Amino acid sequence: xxxxxxxxxxxxxxxxxxxxxxxxxxxxxxxxxxxxxxxxxxxxxxxxxxxxxxxxxxxxxxxxxxxxxxxxxxxxxxxxxxxxxxxxxxxxxxxxxxxxxxxxxxxxxxxxxxxxxxxxxxxxxxxxxxxxxxxxxxxxxxxxxxxxxxxxxxxxxxxxxxxxxxxxxxxxxxxxxxxxxxxxxxxxxxxxxxxxxxxxxxxxxxxxxxxxxxxxxxxxxxxxxxxxxxxxxxxxxxxxxxxxxxxx
Amino acid sequence: xxxxxxxxxxxxxxxxxxxxxxxxxxxxxxxxxxxxxxxxxxxxxxxxxxxxxxxxxxxxxxxxxxxxxxxxxxxxxxxxxxxxxxxxxxxxxxxxxxxxxxxxxxxxx
Numbered sequence: 637x638x639x640x641x642x643x644x645x646x647x648x649x650x651x652x653x654x655x656x657x658x659x660x661x662x663x664x665x666x667x668x669x670x671x672x673x674x675x676x677x678x679x680x681x682x683x684x685x686x687x688x689x690x691x692x693x694x695x696x697x698x699x700x701x702x703x704x705x706x707x708x709x710x711x712x713x714x715x716x717x718x719x720x721x722x723x724x725x726x727x728x729x730x731x732x733x734x735x736x737x738x739x740x741x742x743x744x745x746x747x748x749x750x751x752x753x754x755x756x757x758x759x760x761x762x763x764x765x766x767x768x769x770x771x772x773x774x775x776x777x778x779x780x781x782x783x784x785x786x787x788x789x790x791x792x793x794x795x796x797x798x799x800x801x802x803x804x805x806x807x808x809x810x811x812x813x814x815x816x817x818x819x820x821x822x823x824x825x826x827x828x829x830x831x832x833x834x835x836x837x838x839x840x841x842x843x844x845x846x847x848x849x850x851x852x853x854x855x856x857x858x859x860x861x862x863x864x865x866x867x868x869x870x871x872x873x874x875x876x877x878x879x880x881x882x883x884x
Numbered sequence: 885x886x887x888x889x890x891x892x893x894x895x896x897x898x899x900x901x902x903x904x905x906x907x908x909x910x911x912x913x914x915x916x917x918x919x920x921x922x923x924x925x926x927x928x929x930x931x932x933x934x935x936x937x938x939x940x941x942x943x944x945x946x947x948x949x950x951x952x953x954x955x956x957x958x959x960x961x962x963x964x965x966x967x968x969x970x971x972x973x974x975x976x977x978x979x980x981x982x983x984x985x986x987x988x989x990x991x992x993x
Contacts, residue, residue, distance in 0.1 A: 873932025
């Protein structure tokens with residue numbers, strides 16, 4: 637008799653524990669949404685700018701919006717749009733956009749260990765939502781205490797908020813962007829947020845070395861065709877950081 | 885050829901390539917361990933890649949290196965970096981940056 641009561645109590649306890657855990661996991665998703673707020677605010681003018689630029693380059697409104705929805709990578713979208721606007725061949729525009737996005741493979745590698753427990757289909761969704769901001773915000777949180785129960789839920793909170801805001805802001809840009817002063821200070825918000833996330837990522841001297849070298853090579857290599865300067869600068873910074881670590 | 889259809893193909897091609905890039909390493913390194921050398925390299929990804937991405941916008945907004953005070957983006961960027969370093973967040977930094985750009989363009993007429 638006693639044993640029966642105990643096992644019932646244990647079962648109730650297990651159910652409570654599972655419910656608590658589900659609550660925590662949901663809370664982690666919303667923590668991600670909250671932490672993405674500055675990046676979302678910064679993305680709004682940039683997304684509008686991409687919408688305006690796409691229209692100017694000859695995109696029909698629906699396609700301008702659809703490309704933000706589907707591509708979700710502002711720097712590459714703008715690079716392709718600018719090339720299309722000046723009449724470059726489309727394969728060149730596509731290749732340039734892909735090269736600008738090669739850096740995402742590095743984020744993909746850095747986040748992979750945190751996605752091991754996801755099903756393949758959920759990994760595809762995680763990949764779809766992978767952006768500079770989602771990567772930088774999530775990795776910074778993963779390295780901070782207290783540890784997350786389900787890191788991927790936090791990532792999905794950040795990523796889906798950014799996706800929704802990015803698509804929405806392109807829609808707004810397509811609708812009313814041509815009436816707004818997009819070349820003024822508002823056009824710089826995306827860069828400011830990335831700069832702040834970059835500064836937050838500098839936690840050791842070798843990482844500072846990596847950043848300084850990457851900046852120098854990026855500025856020197858700005859004229860390299862197909863936007864290859866970006867990935868060359870990123871690689872140079874990584875190598876410099878590793879060397880600084882070895883010879884410190 | 886229909887111009888919109890061609891643009892649509894370009895957008896879908898960019899999206900497909902970008903998705904493949906995004907999925908590539910997740911697909912590989914959720915299945916196996918990351919080699920030691922690559923793991924070391926990945927420690928420098930946030931610092932190096934984010935910097936490579938933003939540096940030209942602040943150091944050379946017009947395409948050539950400009951370290952003068954007339955480069956408003958650089959002045960605002962230094963303030964943004966300082967605030968981000970102090971607060972370890974990006975909201976205050978973003979607001980300071982926008983305010984600085986407005987103030988600088990008002991001051992320089």
